[in-house]
Amino acid sequence: xxxxxxxxxxPGPRLEPEAKPHAGATIAVWLLRLAVFAxxxxxxxxxxxxxxxxxxxVLFLELFDPRVGEVYFGFRLDDPYLAAVWVERVTVSxxxxxxxxxxxxxxxxxxxxxxxxxxxEALSGTWFGGYRFNAWTLYADALRWxxxxxxxxxxxxPRVQTLNRLRLPLARDLLRTLVAxxxxxxxxxxxxxxxxxIDLIIGTFNQMLGLRVSEGAAVLMLRVIxxxxxxxxxxxxxxxxxxxxxxxxxxxxxxxxxxxxxxxxALLLWLAFWGFVTALSRLTALGYRSGLDEYPELxxxxxxFLAPLALWGLFAATYWPGGTRAGDAAPWARAEPAPASARLxxxxxx
Numbered sequence: 001x002x003x004x005x006x007x008x009x010x011p012g013p014r015l016e017p018e019a020k021p022h023a024g025a026t027i028a029v030w031l032l033r034l035a036v037f038a039x040x041x042x043x044x045x046x047x048x049x050x051x052x053x054x055x056x057x058v059l060f061l062e063l064f065d066p067r068v069g070e071v072y073f074g075f076r077l078d079d080p081y082l083a084a085v086w087v088e089r090v091t092v093s094x095x096x097x098x099x100x101x102x103x104x105x106x107x108x109x110x111x112x113x114x115x116x117x118x119x120x121e122a123l124s125g126t127w128f129g130g131y132r133f134n135a136w137t138l139y140a141d142a143l144r145w146x147x148x149x150x151x152x153x154x155x156x157x158p159r160v161q162t163l164n165r166l167r168l169p170l171a172r173d174l175l176r177t178l179v180a181x182x183x184x185x186x187x188x189x190x191x192x193x194x195x196x197x198i199d200l201i202i203g204t205f206n207q208m209l210g211l212r213v214s215e216g217a218a219v220l221m222l223r224v225i226x227x228x229x230x231x232x233x234x235x236x237x238x239x240x241x242x243x244x245x246x247x248x249x250x251x252x253x254x255x256x257x258x259x260x261x262x263x264x265x266a267l268l269l270w271l272a273f274w275g276f277v278t279a280l281s282r283l284t285a286l287g288y289r290s291g292l293d294e295y296p297e298l299x300x301x302x303x304x305f306l307a308p309l310a311l312w313g314l315f316a317a318t319y320w321p322g323g324t325r326a327g328d329a330a331p332w333a334r335a336e337p338a339p340a341s342a343r344l345x346x347x348x349x350x
Contacts, residue, residue: 024316025154025168031310032151033102036114038302039144040092040099043121045296047092052084054124054137055091055117059084091117102148108156111148118145132196133189140185143303146178150310172314179271179307180233186278187229190222197222200278203285229274236267268312275305 043053095117098110122145125137133140153171157163190197201218205211279301283291 022317024313026313028310028313028317029106029151029154031306031313032147032154033106035143035147035303035306035310036111036151037099037103038299038306039118039147040096040114042296042299042302044092044096046300047088049296053088053092053121054129055121056084056088058124058128059087102151106151106155108152111152111156115145115148115152118148121145133192133194136185136189139181140189142178142181142185143307144300146174147303147307150175150178150307168314168317172311172318175307175311175314176236179311180237182304183229183233183236183271183275187226187233190226190229193219193222200281200285203287204281207287207291208284232267232270235263236271239263264315265312268308268315271308272305272312275301275308279304 046053047056095114098114101107101110102114118141119138122138122141125134125141129137150171153167153174156167198215198218201221202213202215205213279298282297282301283294285291286294
């Protein structure tokens with residue numbers, strides 16, 4: 001007669017399930033891809049609608065100046081304007097192809113080149129713009145050249161384990177800083193009564209609502225808008241705890257805190273909403289018919305309202321349920337999976 005051990009035996013070893021990407025991180029990547037593509041499409045349409053970008057103005061006024069050509073290149077251009085136009089059309093066409101490739105499959109060298117081109121466009125406006133507040137263009141356009149960098153951090157070199165542990169918090173805090181910088185600059189321009197913003201307010205109320213707003217009333221609205229923009233930008237930098245602040249100096253709040261459940265989503269939703277409204281005002285200020293022709297201006301500013309939504313996804317992947325612990329480095333799902341032997345774990349008693 002055989003004796004059977006009555007104690008329950010644990011089942012055999014089982015494979016630990018593969019880590020899946022957090023939905024917030026996946027949504028953030030797609031929003032950034034759309035933002036990068038929209039900016040590339042806007043520049044392409046802008047040039048082929050017989051307009052010039054800031055980079056094109058630099059080509060025409062500085063690089064293709066006949067005297068510069070004779071001194072540095074040894075020849076004189078017969079038509080510098082035509083040469084600048086063709087060079088600009090070629091560059092924006094390549095930029096659009098790069099944006100399309102980002103939609104299909106993001107590649108970090110392409111994203112780095114796109115960021116460099118958008119940065120050159122911003123620097124051209126800063127140095128040679130000639131318009132009001134042109135010295136702030138580099139910071140006002142920070143999301144246009146910074147969104148490719150944030151996306152690059154999220155998708156580049158998936159097999160590098162050290163980067164995988166840091167890419168999510170680094171991209172999150174980079175995007176948080178860029179969003180805060182853009183809205184801070186716009187808030188300061190509003191406080192200083194940017195004439196372009198005054199025209200947008202007066203034109204929108206007149207064309208869309210049939211209301212005549214005086215310049216004094218528009219300036220007062222801008223003062224309020226500027227204060228709100230600055231307050232929201234500072235609040236975004238303050239909560240939750242940034243990556244570079246030591247945990248002992250600023251301990252993270254509990255997972256169900258009001259900051260994470262209400263304040264951060266409210267801030268990011270407001271930034272996305274207000275970024276869309278300000279981008280749309282380029283169309284509404286000209287009315288229904290004429291404003292539709294300015295849709296590249298809306299696409300140009302797509303990073304201003306898509307980046308806050310992407311930032312919400314990155315916060316969700318770190319702080320919300322299902323994400324990593326607050327302040328910890330988040331592993332990325334595209335990391336090289338461990339071999340099956342290393343993932344064998346013994347199951348507990350049934």
